[in-house]
Every structure is written in C-alpha cells, then in structure tokens.
Amino acid sequence: MSASRKPQAKLQSERLVDKVHGLLHRDILSGKLLPGQPLSVPEISRQLGVSRSPVREAVLQLVADGLAWEEARKGAVVAQFGLEDALQLLEAREVLELASVRLGAVRATSADFAALKQVLHSQQLSIQKANFRGYLASDLEFHKLLGSLSHNPALGRMVGLLKDQSLLAQDSVSRSLVQLELGFKEHLAVFEALELRNSEEAAGALLKHFKRIRESLENWLALPRHS
Amino acid sequence: MSASRKPQAKLQSERLVDKVHGLLHRDILSGKLLPGQPLSVPEISRQLGVSRSPVREAVLQLVADGLAWEEARKGAVVAQFGLEDALQLLEAREVLELASVRLGAVRATSADFAALKQVLHSQQLSIQKANFRGYLASDLEFHKLLGSLSHNPALGRMVGLLKDQSLLAQDSVSRSLVQLELGFKEHLAVFEALELRNSEEAAGALLKHFKRIRESLENWLALPRHS
DNA sequence: AGACTACATATTACATGTAACTATGTCAAG
DNA sequence: CTTGACATAGTTACATGTAATATGTAGTCT
Numbered sequence: 001m002s003a004s005r006k007p008q009a010k011l012q013s014e015r016l017v018d019k020v021h022g023l024l025h026r027d028i029l030s031g032k033l034l035p036g037q038p039l040s041v042p043e044i045s046r047q048l049g050v051s052r053s054p055v056r057e058a059v060l061q062l063v064a065d066g067l068a069w070e071e072a073r074k075g076a077v078v079a080q081f082g083l084e085d086a087l088q089l090l091e092a093r094e095v096l097e098l099a100s101v102r103l104g105a106v107r108a109t110s111a112d113f114a115a116l117k118q119v120l121h122s123q124q125l126s127i128q129k130a131n132f133r134g135y136l137a138s139d140l141e142f143h144k145l146l147g148s149l150s151h152n153p154a155l156g157r158m159v160g161l162l163k164d165q166s167l168l169a170q171d172s173v174s175r176s177l178v179q180l181e182l183g184f185k186e187h188l189a190v191f192e193a194l195e196l197r198n199s200e201e202a203a204g205a206l207l208k209h210f211k212r213i214r215e216s217l218e219n220w221l222a223l224p225r226h227s
Numbered sequence: 228m229s230a231s232r233k234p235q236a237k238l239q240s241e242r243l244v245d246k247v248h249g250l251l252h253r254d255i256l257s258g259k260l261l262p263g264q265p266l267s268v269p270e271i272s273r274q275l276g277v278s279r280s281p282v283r284e285a286v287l288q289l290v291a292d293g294l295a296w297e298e299a300r301k302g303a304v305v306a307q308f309g310l311e312d313a314l315q316l317l318e319a320r321e322v323l324e325l326a327s328v329r330l331g332a333v334r335a336t337s338a339d340f341a342a343l344k345q346v347l348h349s350q351q352l353s354i355q356k357a358n359f360r361g362y363l364a365s366d367l368e369f370h371k372l373l374g375s376l377s378h379n380p381a382l383g384r385m386v387g388l389l390k391d392q393s394l395l396a397q398d399s400v401s402r403s404l405v406q407l408e409l410g411f412k413e414h415l416a417v418f419e420a421l422e423l424r425n426s427e428e429a430a431g432a433l434l435k436h437f438k439r440i441r442e443s444l445e446n447w448l449a450l451p452r453h454s
Numbered sequence: 455a456g457a458c459t460a461c462a463t464a465t466t467a468c469a470t471g472t473a474a475c476t477a478t479g480t481c482a483a484g
Numbered sequence: 485c486t487t488g489a490c491a492t493a494g495t496t497a498c499a500t501g502t503a504a505t506a507t508g509t510a511g512t513c514t
Contacts, residue, residue, distance in 0.1 A: 015299055015466095015467070016467075016468070018299075038495095040496095041495075041496080042494075042495065042496090043494090050468080050469090051468055051469040052468095052469080052470080053469065054468065054469095056284075056497095057283075057284075057467095060284060060287055060288075061291075064288070064291035066381075072242055072245075072496090072497095073242075073474095073495090074476075074477095075476095075495065088379050088380065088381060089381055091330075091379055091382075092379055092382050095322065095323065095326040095382065096322065096323075103318075152318055154293075154315060154316055154389060155318075155319045155322065158319070158385055162381060242496095242498095243497075244498090265465095267464085267465070267466095268465075268466080269464080269465065269466095270464095277498080277499090278498055278499040279498095279499080279500080280497075280498050280499065280500090281497075281498065283466095284497095299466090299467095300465090300466060300467075300504090300505060300506070301465090302465065302466065302506095
C-alpha cells in the first residue's frame with residue numbers, strides 16, 4: 001500500500017513553455033545567445049525538438065522580461081543595450097534598490113540575513129578563485145536579495161528584472177578582478193549596515209556602490225576604444 | 228496607374244494580438260471584467276470571432292502587465308488585489324514616482340509641461356462635472372506622465388504598469404468627490420513646483436499626495452464594514 | 455449524511471497547417 | 485557601378501486539431 005503515494009512533486013510545473021523559457025533565459029544571460037541575434041521561433045523549435053507554440057510563448061515571456069525586443073512582423077531579437085541604456089538601467093536600479101534596502105533594514109528577517117550571508121560567502125570564494133562567471137552569478141543573486149528585502153513583491157520583481165537586463169547590458173564591458181573585489185567590499189558594507197538595521201547607512205553604502213559602477217561605466221563610455 | 232498606391236499606412240500594427248490585448252486591457256480597467264473572473268481563451272475567442280492563438284497571446288500579455296494572474300493548467304483570471312496589495316503597490320509607486328519627479332524637475336521639456344497642463348485641465352473639468360470615470364482616466368494619465376518625466380524608459384514603463392494595477396486594486400474602494408478634488412489640488416502643487424524646476428518641493432508635494440492616499444486606504448482597511 | 459467513484463464538460467498545453475509578409479539574392483536595364 | 489524588378493527562402497501571424505488535465509455532477513457504497 002505504501003508504494004502508491006501520490007505522483008506528488010514530480011510534474012509540478014513541467015510545462016514545456018517554462019522549460020524553454022528557462023533555457024533561453026539562461027542562454028541569453030550566459031552569453032550563449034548574443035545581443036541582436038534573432039530568436040527565430042521555427043529555428044529554436046527545431047533545435048529543441050518541440051513544436052512552435054511553446055517556443056513562441058517563451059519568446060514572448062523574454063520580451064516581457066526585457067531580455068528580448070520584438071518588432072511587429074519581424075520577430076524578436078536578443079536585447080542589445082548600448083552604454084546609454086546601461087546607464088539608464090543603473091539609474092532605475094539605484095532608485096529601486098536604495099528604496100528596498102531602506103525598507104529592508106526595518107523588515108529583514110533572519111532568513112533574509114542568512115541568505116545574504118551565504119551569497120556573500122560564495123562571492124568571496126569566486127573572487128579567491130578569480131572565477132568571473134561565478135562572481136557575476138552571485139552578484140546577480142545578491143542584488144535580487146536586496147530587492148526581496150523590501151518584502152514588497154512588486155519592488156522585488158522589478159529589481160530582479162532590471163538586474164537581469166543590467167547584466168546583459170554590461171556583458172560587453174569587461175571588468176577586472178580588482179573591480180570585482182571592490183564590488184564585493186561594497187556589498188559587505190551594505191550587509192553590515194543592514195545587520196545593525198541602520199537603514200540610512202545601508203542606503204548610503206549601496207549608493208556608493210552604484211556611484212562607483214556608474215562612474216566606471218561613464219569612463220568606459222568616454223574612452224575612445226570601444227573595440 | 229495612380230490607383231494602385233501601396234496599401235500604405237493601413238495595416239500598421241494591425242495585429243489581432245494587439246487589438247485583443249487592447250480590448251481586454253480596457254475592459255479590465257473599466258471594470259467590465261471583474262477581478263477574479265476567469266479569462267477563458269476559447270470563450271473570448273468565440274465572443275470576438277477570432278481564433279484562440281491571438282487571444283492566448285493577449286492574455287499572456289495581460290499576465291505580464293500584472294493585470295491578470297495565471298496558474299499552470301488552470302488558466303488566467305483578472306488580477307484581484309486585496310487592501311494589503313493595494314498598499315504595497317502604493318509603496319512601490321511612491322518610490323518610483325518620487326524618483327521620476329526628482330529627475331523630471333531637471334529633465335522635463337516644454338512638451339512635457341504642455342502635456343501635464345492639458346491633463347490637469349481635463350481633471351479640472353472632470354471634477355466640475357463630477358465625472359468620476361473621467362477623473363480616474365486623467366489621474367491615470369497624470370501619473371504616467373510623471374513617470375515619463377524622468378526620461379528614463381525603464382522607470383516610465385514601471386510607473387505605468389504599477390499605476391494600472393493600482394487602479395484595478397482601488398477599484399473597489401469608493402472615493403468621494405471631495406477626495407478627488409483634494410487629489411487634483413495636490414497634483415497642481417506638484418506641477419507648480421516642477422515648473423519652477425524645484426525638485427525637492429515637487430517630490431515633497433507628491434509625497435503628501437501619496438501619504439494622504441495611503442492613510443485614506445489604511446482607514447478604509449481599519450473600518451469594519453467592507454461591504 | 456458523508457466519501458468515493460464514474461462520467462460529462464470545458465479548458466489548457468502542445469502540435470501542425472497555411473496565407474501573407476519580409477528579407478535576400480539574382481539579373482537586366484540605365 | 486548602381487538601380488529596380490523579380491523570384492526564392494524563411495518567418496510571422498493566425499487558424500485549427502487533439503491528448504491530457506481540471507472541474508462539476510450524478511450515482512454508489514458505507
């Protein structure tokens with residue numbers, strides 16, 4: 001009798017749409033799909049061995065995520081951000097994440113702190129191993145956690161979407177290990193202020209983080225050699 | 228020969244998807260489709276006399292807009308916000324619109340001011356005629372314009388999405404003419420500060436607006452009779 | 455009555471068909 | 485060499501088919 005438990009957690013959200021969306025999402029952020037590249041529905045459906053319907057829906061999802069752009073009757077392409085766009089995304093993120101952190105300093109739970117701690121730890125490891133990809137992934141996680149600190153679903157969701165776009169936007173901008181380490185230290189400063197529930201100091205520390213990144217981007221913009 | 232000009236500007240973005248999406252969007256915000264109501268794809272396609280494909284895509288769009296909620300294999304329903312949700316939406320909007328206004332005080336163009344002026348005028352008319360629906364429509368416009376003042380597309384887009392959701396969320400909350408007039412006066416104060424390019428005063432005035440709305444919502448929440 | 459099963463109905467999720475449109479390459483004329 | 489007509493290939497947008505799934509209801513057993 002005990003053998004016939006419910007099929008249970010097996011096919012929870014096993015929809016093809018979600019799998020395809022997840023796959024494309026991954027491939028875009030990992031750089032496997034390059035900015036500007038067309039997302040041809042028949043092509044993708046052939047490669048994945050599924051029909052066009054779920055692929056079409058997945059691509060639409062990506063458009064809604066801001067990771068792909070669509071032009072009517074021309075199809076979608078992987079989003080391609082210029083440096084102008086990157087700065088605007090950064091500006092929007094600054095607004096949202098500062099607010100999230102201010103609210104989060106008050107509302108954060110111990111689970112939130114634990115999650116932050118874990119991500120910071122993995123960042124430290126990535127830096128020690130000079131693992132760029134790894135750092136970028138945990139950086140993504142860190143900022144998304146900042147968004148969820150607000151315990152405001154709308155804010156959290158938007159922070160996540162913008163950070164993904166921001167990652168894609170800065171894809172081309174090379175970053176040195178030194179900058180990664182700077183970023184990590186700034187993350188730490190935010191965390192420490194949060195732990196003390198000092199919202200203004202946390203916001204201030206995060207502001208510094210954004211300011212440095214913005215200036216770094218602007219410098220890169222001013223430079224002549226955009227190879 | 229001259230008779231055979233191009234079909235030209237006729238079918239610009241005449242996609243069925245867009246028409247269906249626009250229609251449903253309208254019907255949701257206008258209250259014709261009630262919160263919680265299922266958005267059955269075959270049903271809608273029958274009523275509109277189109278196939279299921281464009282309807283399915285339009286519904287997915289609405290989900291992305293935050294105006295409908297989807298559960299896997301159960302379909303989508305019109306979003307149904309509680310008062311808690313309404314407060315959270317308001318919180319997020321406050322963050323985004325305050326930032327937009329601060330940036331807008333610096334960046335706004337004369338075209339922006341003209342657009343604001345026009346919307347404020349139409350608000351005044353709506354109040355004089357005690358036209359609630361009309362006021363709500365121009366209120367929507369006003370806040371969306373505040374979002375676009377930032378000249379940051381990401382911010383502007385999010386402000387618009389949140390304001391739409393907020394409208395749907397407050398649908399149930401009755402509002403008196405007195406409150407509308409208060410809102411209008413607060414809008415005016417924001418505008419006047421903007422014209423002087425005084426970003427802090429503009430932000431302060433908008434903050435007052437949000438504060439009053441929030442308190443009004445909270446009172447309503449505290450009240451026993453949620454008919 | 456209450457709970458379980460069986461059946462009927464409707465919808466979702468995925469697959470596939472096809473007309474119209476877009477982009478691209480070829481080739482002749484200027 | 486450039487321009488524009490034309491054919492070709494690939495894609496989008498919409499339509500439709502269908503198995504699996506969810507939901508509602510009647511009937512059966514305890």
